[in-house]
Amino acid sequence: MIFRNMRFWLNHYISSTQFLNFIVYMRCIFSLSVVILLLLSQPVFFSHAYSDNRGITNIFKKKKKESKDSESKKDSTETKLKAYKEIVGAGTQTQDGMFRVHKKKNDYYFEIPSHLLNRDLLVINKMQKVPQALNDAGVNKGINYENQLIRFERNNDENKLMVRAITPVPLYPEGDAIGQSVRDNFISPLIDGFKIEAFNADSSAVLIKINDIYNGTETSINNVFNSINLGTSAIKNLSRIVSAKAFQNNVAVLSELTTKVTEGASTIYVSVEVSSSIVLLPEKPMVARYENNKVGYFTTPQTFFSDKQQQMEERKLITRWRMEPKEEDVQAYLSGTLVEPQKPILFYIDSSTPPQWRKYIKEGVENWQVAFERAGFKNAIIATELPDSIQADADDVNYSVITYVASPKANAMGPSICDPRSGEIIEADIIWWHNVMSMLQKWITVQTGTVNPAARTLPLPEDLMGEAIRFVACHEVGHSLGLRHNMMGSAAFPTDSLRSKTFTDKMNSTSSSIMDYARFNYVAQPEDGVTQLCPNIGPYDLFAIEYGYRWTNNTEPEKDADFLYNLMQKHTGTLYKYSEAQDSRGAVDPRAQNEDLGDDPVKSSQLGIANLKRIMPFLVEWTKTGKKGQSYVEAGRLYYAVINQWNNYLYHVLANIGGIYMENIEVDDGQKKYTFVEKNRQAASLDFLLEEVLGDPSWLFGTEINQYVFPTQNTPIGYVENAPSLIRKNAQSYIFWDLLENKRLIRMLENERTNGKSSYTVVELLDRIHKHSFGITERGSLPDVTQRELQKGLVDALILSVSKESTNKETKKLMDEHYIFGHETPGCSCHDHDLHVSGSHAISNPPNFYGSYSDRVSDAISVKRGELLRIKELLEKRKQTADLAVQYHYKDMILRINAALDIK
Numbered sequence: 001m002i003f004r005n006m007r008f009w010l011n012h013y014i015s016s017t018q019f020l021n022f023i024v025y026m027r028c029i030f031s032l033s034v035v036i037l038l039l040l041s042q043p044v045f046f047s048h049a050y051s052d053n054r055g056i057t058n059i060f061k062k063k064k065k066e067s068k069d070s071e072s073k074k075d076s077t078e079t080k081l082k083a084y085k086e087i088v089g090a091g092t093q094t095q096d097g098m099f100r101v102h103k104k105k106n107d108y109y110f111e112i113p114s115h116l117l118n119r120d121l122l123v124i125n126k127m128q129k130v131p132q133a134l135n136d137a138g139v140n141k142g143i144n145y146e147n148q149l150i151r152f153e154r155n156n157d158e159n160k161l162m163v164r165a166i167t168p169v170p171l172y173p174e175g176d177a178i179g180q181s182v183r184d185n186f187i188s189p190l191i192d193g194f195k196i197e198a199f200n201a202d203s204s205a206v207l208i209k210i211n212d213i214y215n216g217t218e219t220s221i222n223n224v225f226n227s228i229n230l231g232t233s234a235i236k237n238l239s240r241i242v243s244a245k246a247f248q249n250n251v252a253v254l255s256e257l258t259t260k261v262t263e264g265a266s267t268i269y270v271s272v273e274v275s276s277s278i279v280l281l282p283e284k285p286m287v288a289r290y291e292n293n294k295v296g297y298f299t300t301p302q303t304f305f306s307d308k309q310q311q312m313e314e315r316k317l318i319t320r321w322r323m324e325p326k327e328e329d330v331q332a333y334l335s336g337t338l339v340e341p342q343k344p345i346l347f348y349i350d351s352s353t354p355p356q357w358r359k360y361i362k363e364g365v366e367n368w369q370v371a372f373e374r375a376g377f378k379n380a381i382i383a384t385e386l387p388d389s390i391q392a393d394a395d396d397v398n399y400s401v402i403t404y405v406a407s408p409k410a411n412a413m414g415p416s417i418c419d420p421r422s423g424e425i426i427e428a429d430i431i432w433w434h435n436v437m438s439m440l441q442k443w444i445t446v447q448t449g450t451v452n453p454a455a456r457t458l459p460l461p462e463d464l465m466g467e468a469i470r471f472v473a474c475h476e477v478g479h480s481l482g483l484r485h486n487m488m489g490s491a492a493f494p495t496d497s498l499r500s501k502t503f504t505d506k507m508n509s510t511s512s513s514i515m516d517y518a519r520f521n522y523v524a525q526p527e528d529g530v531t532q533l534c535p536n537i538g539p540y541d542l543f544a545i546e547y548g549y550r551w552t553n554n555t556e557p558e559k560d561a562d563f564l565y566n567l568m569q570k571h572t573g574t575l576y577k578y579s580e581a582q583d584s585r586g587a588v589d590p591r592a593q594n595e596d597l598g599d600d601p602v603k604s605s606q607l608g609i610a611n612l613k614r615i616m617p618f619l620v621e622w623t624k625t626g627k628k629g630q631s632y633v634e635a636g637r638l639y640y641a642v643i644n645q646w647n648n649y650l651y652h653v654l655a656n657i658g659g660i661y662m663e664n665i666e667v668d669d670g671q672k673k674y675t676f677v678e679k680n681r682q683a684a685s686l687d688f689l690l691e692e693v694l695g696d697p698s699w700l701f702g703t704e705i706n707q708y709v710f711p712t713q714n715t716p717i718g719y720v721e722n723a724p725s726l727i728r729k730n731a732q733s734y735i736f737w738d739l740l741e742n743k744r745l746i747r748m749l750e751n752e753r754t755n756g757k758s759s760y761t762v763v764e765l766l767d768r769i770h771k772h773s774f775g776i777t778e779r780g781s782l783p784d785v786t787q788r789e790l791q792k793g794l795v796d797a798l799i800l801s802v803s804k805e806s807t808n809k810e811t812k813k814l815m816d817e818h819y820i821f822g823h824e825t826p827g828c829s830c831h832d833h834d835l836h837v838s839g840s841h842a843i844s845n846p847p848n849f850y851g852s853y854s855d856r857v858s859d860a861i862s863v864k865r866g867e868l869l870r871i872k873e874l875l876e877k878r879k880q881t882a883d884l885a886v887q888y889h890y891k892d893m894i895l896r897i898n899a900a901l902d903i904k
Contacts, residue, residue, distance in 0.1 A: 084198035097246025129273035142403035145227040163192040170303035192220040232259040250279040285422035288317040296484035317423035319482040338378040348386040353404040360466040364473025371545035402430040409433040414476030428480035440468040442641035447520035488579040489513030491591035495598030498523040504532040513540040539575040588846040590655035605649035636712025656685035658744035676751040682760035701728040736797035745860035799900040
């Protein structure tokens with residue numbers, strides 16, 4: 001940028017007629033008298049004389065006129081200064097900072113220094129107070145809802161200060177011809193303008209009135225109600241500026257904004273307090289670091305053009321804190337000595353946090369010390385309680401705060417705010433919703449109750465709950481350091497090893513990464529003697545932090561390439577594999593799933609279910625509080641948590657069927673990108689599902705506890721008890737639907753196309769399901785009520801995907817909201833916490849075999865229609881049975897099949 005500006009001015013002066021005239025004129029007058037020469041030496045004289053060739057007389061006339069101009073300018077300056085004094089005078093409250101902030105009565109002003117014009121500034125908008133309606137929806141204090149990059153520019157012609165929203169502009173080498181095209185085709189928009197009210201005494205700063213952009217009148221830099229999806233505008237006479245503060249590198253304005261929301265005949269008013277900060281970004285951005293799809297970082301995009309390209313280049317910069325050694329420690333750091341960073345990462349635990357949990361949250365933050373030591377830094381990340389001395393200024397963006405929120409939302413979130421030019425994280429605010437405790441409580445009891453007696457009481461012991469708080473805090477801090485989820489971490493440990501006390505003590509974790517949704521060790525059995533049950537920082541996390549934070553003293557990201565490549569080559573084993581999250585119902589790679597453990601989903605789920613069976617008889621006993629008059633609600637909630645855990649196991653196994661192992665590979669590394677799951681593993685997975693859910697899981701849905709309480713779900717309308725039979729039928733229906741979903745079958749057909757007889761085919765799948773569901777009918781026996789429901793469930797799932805509505809171009813996905821997944825939050829909100837970064841990786845995007853036309857010509861629908869006809873033929877043979885209920889059942893299914901296949 002500097003080079004381009006210099007070239008512009010050089011070209012301007014070299015070609016200027018006035019400048020050439022000035023040179024000629026100077027040469028002509030060089031021999032004149034000393035008096036005239038002295039006159040010519042005056043700056044004001046030069047400013048006019050070099051463009052005039054009319055002689056000495058005119059020169060003196062110009063000088064006289066300039067004297068009048070000087071007086072005019074003096075008057076103008078005095079007028080402007082007078083306006084400044086009228087604003088910044090008696091009765092005005094002034095704060096010094098990046099901008100001086102003035103308050104005069106109900107008016108607010110920014111005094112913006114000229115040297116900050118055209119500098120990159122980041123607007124950061126956050127919630128500070130919310131009403132109950134938003135609280136219940138998880139929109140709470142500390143939520144960052146909007147950021148944008150801006151610059152202030154002065155428009156002298158109209159005496160205005162303009163605001164330009166800076167959109168990402170592609171980079172290009174200086175001097176390349178394509179640079180002009182970039183400048184012409186990527187102009188950033190102007191979004192607001194302010195009348196310049198006054199200048200300070202030496203005209204080094206301008207004064208603008210800011211009421212309208214913070215009191216709800218304008219939404220150019222704070223569009224809160226649109227950002228939180230209310231789609232309404234602030235009501236001006238019900239909105240106001242609460243305060244404005246100036247800090248060293250930012251200013252923050254607190255506003256109370258009110259809107260009106262109408263739904264049908266109901267209207268409610270919604271008031272929020274929001275802070276809007278303008279932050280000065282470094283004049284020289286931090287040296288960026290490019291992403292690698294084998295390491296999971298949030299990223300910010302960057303586009304690059306050059307004359308030498310044959311295609312445009314897309315780059316992604318990882319988001320990370322600026323971590324550099326002190327100047328005096330550079331050589332020691334480069335030689336391998338641990339040093340303290342210039343500026344450590346500091347998190348403040350806010351005063352709303354219950355005192356008994358603060359030490360565990362602090363421990364979770366500082367667990368990352370060991371990872372930064374791998375990157376060469378000691379004491380690099382610190383947590384401390386927010387002191388009273390800065391409590392009032394907690395909205396200063398220099399403070400990263402862990403905010404504890406009184407909310408029914410059961411979750412936690414670890415977002416960060418970054419400089420989009422370089423990926424530098426400048427602040428992070430971790431949100432800890434109070435009711436996450438309810439989720440932790442259920443995890444601890446359901447996943448460890450059989451091996452840990454301390455997990456069998458209510459309330460749980462403080463140290464046990466504290467350990468869960470520690471690992472959740474550690475996970476969320478990982479996000480605030482820039483790390484994405486790594487759902488491959490839990491598959492790095494063999495299932496059998498999770499039953500070994502020696503192995504689990506050595507690894508000190510249930511997963512190779514704290515960034516997985518790996519929970520407590522539900523694989524370990526009571527007889528195994530395993531005591532290490534909780535996730536911790538793992539090998540992948542150490543490697544990932546070194547990738548992002550090892551300092552190299554390079555001034556350009558390209559120069560880090562060799563170091564990063566060598567680092568990657570040292571971390572190629574199973575412990576360092578990475579994959580982002582997949583949809584729970586549609587996972588393609590069975591190794592990268594939520595809530596799973598071990599490298600064998602079938603074996604891990606069988607062991608998990610064995611523990612659930614041990615828990616079921618003790619649901620009431622483990623939830624007794626000792627209080628008189630206690631209801632069965634807590635037992636019902638624990639019952640529902642057991643069902644939720646069981647449901648997770650089903651889907652961990654389901655992913656094997658039609659599954660594909662997906663690898664992040666490099667050219668010539670000898671690995672395959674895609675490998676279909678082995679035939680025997682797919683067959684074993686189907687057998688598991690037929691046994692555990694598509695059979696009669698009476699251990700879960702027909703037990704003694706059903707005489708006292710049903711599975712109890714906490715909903716917005718209160719506690720709801722769902723009949724066990726209802727949940728069982730829902731579970732079976734959804735498994736049938738997701739098992740027979742077209743995409744899964746199409747992947748199986750691709751496997752058959754590629755691997756022939758060594759593949760697990762769709763015909764084999766349907767034949768096995770048929771024999772399981774209709775074997776009793778094939779034998780001429782009579783299905784009971786439960787078996788009839790199961791048969792209808794299969795027929796219904798087949799019908800839904802072969803009917804006319806499901807084979808034309810207007811197909812709509814059925815059963816979008818799962819009976820559990822649609823209502824239970826399985827983990828943190830990290831996957832959607834940051835609207836300003838991206839992070840698509842190859843591993844997260846499975847190969848696409850699907851399309852509206854190709855799906856219709858595949859064998860997926862043909863095989864399912866064939867199965868319906870097979871069932872219909874069987875039912876026609878068996879419909880004249882002696883049992884009237886079974887007759888009705890068979891005839892009903894025949895009618896359904898006829899209607900679906902349009903059989904007259």
